[in-house]
Amino acid sequence: MKRTGARLGQHFLTGTWAAAKLVEAAGVTENDTVLEIGPGKGALTIELLKAGAHVIAIEKDTALVEKLRATFTEKRLTIIDADIRDVKPESLGVKSHEYILAANIPYYITGEIIRTFLSSDIQPKTMALLVQKEVAERIVARDAKESILSIAVKVYGVPSIAAKVTRGNFSPPPSVDSAILVVNSISKSFFNGLDETFFFKILRAGFASKRKFLANNLSIPFGREHALAALIKAGIAEKARAEDISLNEWHQIALNLRAV
Numbered sequence: 001m002k003r004t005g006a007r008l009g010q011h012f013l014t015g016t017w018a019a020a021k022l023v024e025a026a027g028v029t030e031n032d033t034v035l036e037i038g039p040g041k042g043a044l045t046i047e048l049l050k051a052g053a054h055v056i057a058i059e060k061d062t063a064l065v066e067k068l069r070a071t072f073t074e075k076r077l078t079i080i081d082a083d084i085r086d087v088k089p090e091s092l093g094v095k096s097h098e099y100i101l102a103a104n105i106p107y108y109i110t111g112e113i114i115r116t117f118l119s120s121d122i123q124p125k126t127m128a129l130l131v132q133k134e135v136a137e138r139i140v141a142r143d144a145k146e147s148i149l150s151i152a153v154k155v156y157g158v159p160s161i162a163a164k165v166t167r168g169n170f171s172p173p174p175s176v177d178s179a180i181l182v183v184n185s186i187s188k189s190f191f192n193g194l195d196e197t198f199f200f201k202i203l204r205a206g207f208a209s210k211r212k213f214l215a216n217n218l219s220i221p222f223g224r225e226h227a228l229a230a231l232i233k234a235g236i237a238e239k240a241r242a243e244d245i246s247l248n249e250w251h252q253i254a255l256n257l258r259a260v
Helices: 016-026 043-050 062-071 107-119 133-140 148-154 196-206 214-222 224-233 247-258
Strands: 033-037 054-059 077-081 100-104 126-132 158-165 178-184
Touching (some): 016 043, 016 100, 016 126, 043 054, 054 062, 062 077, 107 126, 126 133, 133 148, 133 178, 148 158, 196 214, 214 224, 214 247, 224 247
Parallel strands (some): 054 077
Antiparallel strands (some): 126 178
């Protein structure tokens, strides 16, 4: 039997203001193609269509797909019955940096969706997602402390929080509040002259143990002598921790380690 609704981790958006705010924050216009993940009962879909966009909506729940097809008759809307995790962007006919990703997605697949589309060869030009508030705050590093997640997003774009959305704006209400996370200026220019896979190897190593200094974490895969030399060359203190390292400093560390 097909699982539905909250059993799939979905909390349907009922606050129409939040849907309108997400569309506004994403900068959606009538010239845009929007890939919407998990339209649910169509609250966000309505606002996307109001903005004049061409919408490709991907919904996993077959029962909801049938209801959406009965509700919407606009030719600018294509509804696909599928799990987004099984769909490749290139199969949708969208081109790199020529579409917007918009979604109210279950919390448990947030990281996977963000990773998949930011690292894809067919990146969106903008992402606007309703995610758990604490996750959004961690991505933008509101406390000035970076995380592996915040750096992993910032290497591809500029994240910001457009609005906080309390749990009462969903049905059923989740146990935590949400936020509209927007990622703009998406590209892979950060990796010009730097291997993407190699960079993430360094990033994962650097954050491997939060209690250890960055030099100690990087010493495991690269050796202490090379790790210290890379930090010194980047002007980073020996007792610095990964959470205190900026995006530009990570880039320099990677270049230094690549050279050894």
